[in-house]
Amino acid sequence: MLSVELRQQRAGFALDISFEAPAGVTVLFGGSGAGKTTVVNAVAGLERPETGRVALNGRVLFDLERGIWLAPHRRRIGYIFQEGRLFPHLTVRQNLLFGRWFAPKGAAREDLERIVAMLGIGPLMARHPGSLSGGEKQRVAIGRALLSSPDLILADEPLAALDDPRKEEILPYFERLRDEVKIPMLYVSHAATEVARLATTVVVLKDGKVQRQGSAAEVLGDASVMPTGVRAAGALLQARLLRHHTDGLSELEAGGISLFLPQVMQQVGSQLRVRILAQDVILSRQKPEGLSALNILPGEIEQIRGGTGPGAMVTLKTDAGRVLARITRRSAQALELAPGVSCYAVVKSVAIARSDVSGEARSDTPG
Structure with a gap:
């Protein structure tokens, strides 16, 4: 200590x-x-x-x-x-x-x-x-x-x-x-x-x-803490690598939700950290259909923080963990977003860079 x-x-x-x-x-x-x-x-x-x-x-x-x-x-x-x-x-x-x-x-x-x-x-x-x-x-x-x-x-x-x-x-x-x-x-x-x-x-x-x-x-995952600006804001999910698919995607599981990412250079069963940038998240009030995006996380809005410009930062509580979404205030008003409202976070697989996926600290590590 x-x-x-x-x-x-x-x-x-x-x-x-x-x-x-x-x-x-x-x-x-x-x-x-x-x-x-x-x-x-x-x-x-x-x-x-x-x-x-x-x-x-x-x-x-x-x-x-x-x-x-x-x-x-x-x-x-x-x-x-x-x-x-x-x-x-x-x-x-x-x-x-x-x-x-x-x-x-x-x-x-x-x-x-x-x-x-x-x-x-x-x-x-x-x-x-x-x-x-x-x-x-x-x-x-x-x-x-x-x-x-x-x-x-x-x-x-x-x-x-x-x-x-x-x-x-x-x-x-x-x-x-x-x-x-x-x-x-x-x-x-x-x-x-x-x-x-x-x-x-x-x-x-x-x-x-x-x-x-x-x-x-x-x-x-705290939208009130962004010391290096909103462009770098993004939440961190803990996930487990389930399998590698033949089409070049890796399937992860976070809180019972499947996530598909470009091939992750880790062994099946590995515990991983996945950082999802707020600017790469789209929100929908209904479960999306007919989209190319593979990662859809249902959740509930915890908080909406408006800035001095046209943007707003939305915190969404999901079974996979907290997710941040950077959208416009106009979109938030059009979707009638508010704390407690059910919502879906949509993330493109290719939006998650390999540098934002890493091994979780081992359980036998001190602390």
Whole structure:
């Protein structure tokens, strides 16, 4: 358990937050200027707030009222930055082993070969950072952090400097880190896709304060929490992969409702997360017939939130979970939508990108 209380006053910005992060991956989610990096830097000891307290598994890292401030190298924290920050004159192997210099004596050590295999960096061991791609550098940086035997890993927007293909390359390794390594992580992101795929807990920051905390499904399904704008809004469903069909579609089951998606590269029986963007959902008062869309989810309207423009965000409660739909206020009025009204959410199979389907956190993962 990570316990964080921080207060910091700067010109035009006030940070005043308090939250607890259980085991697993806790994502600090918010737009630019929300205070995310300030939080992780304070936890790491790279920045000293005016007042505050941080404790990790009962061990106090700092408590300014009591005059406690552990130096960064004594906190047993692995930090993964936006760029790999590898030593250019050292090989990949030497960069990885450098992390062990910071491992306390007697601490349980991660096996080098296991970490190398998990991250798929075996062929890179003799190379220097200058010859690596951005994604390869980040994998080496993850390995270096793990080999320092940390009690906590901090990741400050580790995918922000990568293009989309490299992000898709790295995300599965963070999923493996979440599921296979028993080290909690505090992960900073402004990307809802990363939140949906990785988070076991989400802490939403806005203007230096905690706006919302909960599971990824709870937070992403809350229409009042859209820190990166309505275009990124989308709900998260938990589903199980039932079968692969010969026409290239995979069939999933969520709350007894079948979902058809472009082929999912997972084994039958796998527990999955499926993110459905609000802008890809159409609503109907009657069960649609004669449509090409395969995914039809019956439900009941929970909430309608109007914006300053012509749009409205509708929250629909279904057996599969909460679904968000971004429609016009004119459509909402024409359909006489209101809380309690029965409705159908319609989603095209091809509208769900492969990047929005991922493995659920394993049940044996801490937290």
